[in-house]
Amino acid sequence: MALLSQFGSLAKSVRIEKKYGKIKLISHDPMLQWIGTGRSAVAFRIGETDLAIKVFLPELDQTALEEAEIYRLLEGISYYPHLYESGANYLVMSYIDGMTLFDCLVNGVHISKAYLDEVDKALQQASDRGLTPSDIHLRNILMTNQGSVKLIDVARFRQVKEQDTQWEDLKRAYTIYEKRYFPKKISPFWLNQIAALYKRQLLPKFERKTS
Numbered sequence: 746m747a748l749l750s751q752f753g754s755l756a757k758s759v760r761i762e763k764k765y766g767k768i769k770l771i772s773h774d775p776m777l778q779w780i781g782t783g784r785s786a787v788a789f790r791i792g793e794t795d796l797a798i799k800v801f802l803p804e805l806d807q808t809a810l811e812e813a814e815i816y817r818l819l820e821g822i823s824y825y826p827h828l829y830e831s832g833a834n835y836l837v838m839s840y841i842d843g844m845t846l847f848d849c850l851v852n853g854v855h856i857s858k859a860y861l862d863e864v865d866k867a868l869q870q871a872s873d874r875g876l877t878p879s880d881i882h883l884r885n886i887l888m889t890n891q892g893s894v895k896l897i898d899v900a901r902f903r904q905v906k907e908q909d910t911q912w913e914d915l916k917r918a919y920t921i922y923e924k925r926y927f928p929k930k931i932s933p934f935w936l937n938q939i940a941a942l943y944k945r946q947l948l949p950k951f952e953r954k955t956s
């Protein structure tokens with residue numbers, strides 16, 4: 746592919762830093778269209794292609810390496826993006842044209858129970874390959890415009906130290922979401938507040954043991 750040789754320089758064009766615990770994007774090549782920022786990296790769509798590049802914070806080369814290895818182990822499972830290339834601090838993978846479940850809640854896009862079952866299948870298939878899925882939260886699950894489910898951000902799929910109960914807790918939260926009285930559209934402010942309370946184990950019903 747003609748683009749292959751360009752990936753390294755596209756990744757180099759991305760300047761990011763961590764400020765007050767959050768990633769700040771400083772500059773990037775105009776060919777890159779920002780799609781999302783997480784806690785370890787920033788993701789872009791490359792031009793109008795079907796490719797996405799995830800560029801990690803400079804100090805997280807090890808995480809980039811680990812995530813690339815895990816994508817290779819997941820190769821062929823349709824629920825995960827295909828990994829095209831990886832470098833010291835970046836991954837090039839399929840661009841998923843869709844919305845994270847977080848965006849669905851913010852925009853009032855209904856999440857049907859069938860999507861949850863699909864996520865369960867995706868996790869089962871990863872487990873079948875000897876992995877231990879973790880870090881499964883609303884921003885790492887995408888609903889594509891074709892109506893299928895994709896999981897991203899698999900760097901912690903090999904962490905076995907602690908049991909991560911996020912996905913089981915989210916499924917329990919879904920039983921409340923399904924109730925008629927529960928709002929189907931939630932502002933990002935409140936969603937982030939709920940996530941922060943959850944992380945600090947301040948939501949009595951959804952306590953978890955991890956850090």
Ligand SMILES: Nc1ncnc2c1ncn2[C@@H]1O[C@H](COP(=O)(O)OP(=O)(O)O)[C@@H](O)[C@H]1O
Pocket residue numbers: 780781782783784785786787788797799826838839840841842845884885897898
């Ligand atoms: N391949 C992709 N296709 C579409 N969107 C993506 C893709 N990879 C990442 N994103 C978006 O970028 C955000 C950050 O990427 P993510 O891999 O979760 O980074 P982090 O490891 O920092 O959490 C995601 O929440 C999602 O919105």
Ligand SMILES: [Mg+2]
Pocket residue numbers: 783784884885898
């Ligand atoms: Mg993420």
